[in-house]
Amino acid sequence: MTWEFKLEPTAEPVSEIEHILDVCRNVWNFALRERKDWLDSRKSPVNACSIQQAFLLPADAPFPNYHVQAKRLTAVKANFPRLKTVNAQVLQQVLRKLDGAWESWRLKRSGFPRFKKPNRMRSFGFPQMLKTCISNEGMKLPQLGWVKVRWSRRISDLFEVKQARIVRKASVHQRIADTRKDWHFKLAHHLCDGAGMIFGEDLDFRIMAKGMLGQYPLDAGWGQFTHQILPGVCFKREVYYGKVDPRGTSQDCPDCGAEVKKDLSIRISHCLECGSIKPSDMAAAQVVCTRGQRGIENACGVGVTGSSVMNSSPLALKQEIFGATPGSSLCP
Numbered sequence: 656m657t658w659e660f661k662l663e664p665t666a667e668p669v670s671e672i673e674h675i676l677d678v679c680r681n682v683w684n685f686a687l688r689e690r691k692d693w694l695d696s697r698k699s700p701v702n703a704c705s706i707q708q709a710f711l712l713p714a715d716a717p718f719p720n721y722h723v724q725a726k727r728l729t730a731v732k733a734n735f736p737r738l739k740t741v742n743a744q745v746l747q748q749v750l751r752k753l754d755g756a757w758e759s760w761r762l763k764r765s766g767f768p769r770f771k772k773p774n775r776m777r778s779f780g781f782p783q784m785l786k787t788c789i790s791n792e793g794m795k796l797p798q799l800g801w802v803k804v805r806w807s808r809r810i811s812d813l814f815e816v817k818q819a820r821i822v823r824k825a826s827v828h829q830r831i832a833d834t835r836k837d838w839h840f841k842l843a844h845h846l847c848d849g850a851g852m853i854f855g856e857d858l859d860f861r862i863m864a865k866g867m868l869g870q871y872p873l874d875a876g877w878g879q880f881t882h883q884i885l886p887g888v889c890f891k892r893e894v895y896y897g898k899v900d901p902r903g904t905s906q907d908c909p910d911c912g913a914e915v916k917k918d919l920s921i922r923i924s925h926c927l928e929c930g931s932i933k934p935s936d937m938a939a940a941q942v943v944c945t946r947g948q949r950g951i952e953n954a955c956g957v958g959v960t961g962s963s964v965m966n967s968s969p970l971a972l973k974q975e976i977f978g979a980t981p982g983s984s985l986c987p
């Protein structure tokens with residue numbers, strides 16, 4: 656049976672809890688790195704040994720499973736005094752939890768375990784509690800001593816407390832940011848599913864936030880999406896990502912290049928030069944796409960006389976450089 660109670664610690668245990676969480680985080684990241692290195696050293700095919708995988712571990716290096724890592728943890732304590740500042744069972748629990756996350760990834764039940772940034776370690780557990788760890792005031796925890804608890808329900812004397820887990824609740828702000836980030840990753844993967852190249856406007860959302868859109872671009876995390884998440888996912892998925900000059904992308908006709916003056920409230924782009932009519936967003940996206948492709952062509956030296964890259968076909972070269980096929984970009 657698991658019950659949840661709110662701790663009401665004073666400043667001292669709070670800073671101790673923060674410290675424990677941070678050491679747990681270091682242990683998690685180190686142990687995950689060890690497992691990942693082992694995996695990387697194994698999956699490299701013999702005929703395509705990449706630079707990244709050049710630091711091959713010896714072929715007989717055992718997989719760093721829970722027992723290997725727990726043993727190693729004890730051994731390295733002499734060299735890392737910080738590890739000694741946290742209850743040994745708490746750190747073993749971290750390794751056990753990682754083992755569980757790894758197994759569930761291996762069985763395809765969940766994603767690959769992630770490295771944790773500062774403040775991303777949210778909980779730790781005490782696998783063993785004293786029999787007399789509960790009083791009316793609070794609870795006696797290993798390392799932390801007596802901590803005040805708001806007992807929102809009575810624990811019957813018939814029950815014995817076996818384990819305790821301290822969880823730091825995320826703030827509302829943090830939860831919203833997490834949900835948004837999650838959605839941004841899904842969106843980035845979705846975009847990569849349908850494209851060989853993606854172009855984005857090189858916008859500074861801090862400047863937009865000073866204009867008529869107000870804080871919105873910053874709150875919505877657009878900068879994080881276009882400058883970090885999308886390029887990162889594209890890199891991983893081997894989709895070419897390029898930034899283009901954002902000036903006037905909403906003011907050009909995508910079909911003939913003539914200027915179609917309009918403010919953002921006009922939702923249709925109607926070119927008086929060539930008669931092209933399409934939704935403004937689509938027109939702007941097409942302009943961005945054309946600019947991006949032109950940028951690649953220029954980089955490949957297409958049409959530049961005397962350029963040495965003309966020796967091979969520009970198309971083949973493009974594919975060689977970007978592993979992408981022109982025309983499969985996001986443009987409608």
Ligand SMILES: [Zn+2]
Pocket residue numbers: 908909910911912913926927928929930931
């Ligand atoms: Zn036109």
